[in-house]
Amino acid sequence: MSKVIITGESGAGKSTLLNILAGKLLNYSGSVKIAGQELKNLSSEQLRKTITYVDQIPYVFNGTIRDNLTLGEKFSDDAIFQALKRNDLFDFVMAQKQGLDSSVGEKGQLFSGGQR
Incomplete structure (x- = not known):
């Protein structure tokens, strides 16, 4: 890569x-x-x-954080958590009410531009 x-x-x-x-x-x-x-x-x-x-301008799909990270592919929670940690996003995601399964809202409207 x-x-x-x-x-x-x-x-x-x-x-x-x-x-x-x-x-x-x-x-x-x-x-x-x-x-x-x-x-x-x-x-x-x-x-x-x-x-x-x-x-x-990031595009965020309507759905969950997990949906937007995996884009339909299968990853274990551990693999996702490791990727989030490497990118300093783990604490942010885990602070959300439902973690990986938190809704991002339409076009990511539930998050700020930087969070998207």
Whole structure:
């Protein structure tokens, strides 16, 4: 696993590139390859397993904290707790009335921008 930073002048296409990589922009010209495979030939599942794009404005799904952390995949509570601890979020989540199973509200409205 690696982390990559995309930098450049304003208007250079950073956001466009990231939106293409995240699968948000499908009608682009040219070629984008990931591990030698053309991006357009990858399924959305393959793409999600390969790339994570954290937008400047976080999107929070209606549901619980757990739902938003696991995105439909199965993880043990211990694995989730370890990830929360590594990211200094464990105390915040555990302070919620129902812990991992606390509702985040529609679009995360029950939390501040920073908490989202």
